[in-house]
Amino acid sequence: MQFKLTAVFFAALAAVAIAAPSPQQGTNCKSIFFPDNCGNHGQVKCDGAGSIVVCCDRCF
Known part of the structure; x- marks a missing residue:
């Protein structure tokens, strides 16, 4: 029973982590x-x- 509960917890945590969008780096990246x-x-490194470098007009 403990294994099933742990498996469900980690499956739910993984689903939330995958569904969460990545934070916005800045404008026009x-x-x-x-x-x-x-x-x-004509941009700055954010x-x-x-x-791979993410370049934006302005960083947050």
């Missing part, structure tokens, strides 16, 4: 790939990981 940078598009 787009993904830029290395070696390009945000300055070439977020990034690895070779």
Whole structure:
């Protein structure tokens, strides 16, 4: 019984985590790939990981 309750709890938690939208980075955002940078598009870097950078007009 304890296993079923734990499984249901984690399944519900996973469903909520997947359904939650990602937070908005800023206004008019787009993904830029290395070696390009945000300055070439007249924007600022709001977020990034690895070779992908999120460039926006304004960051929140």
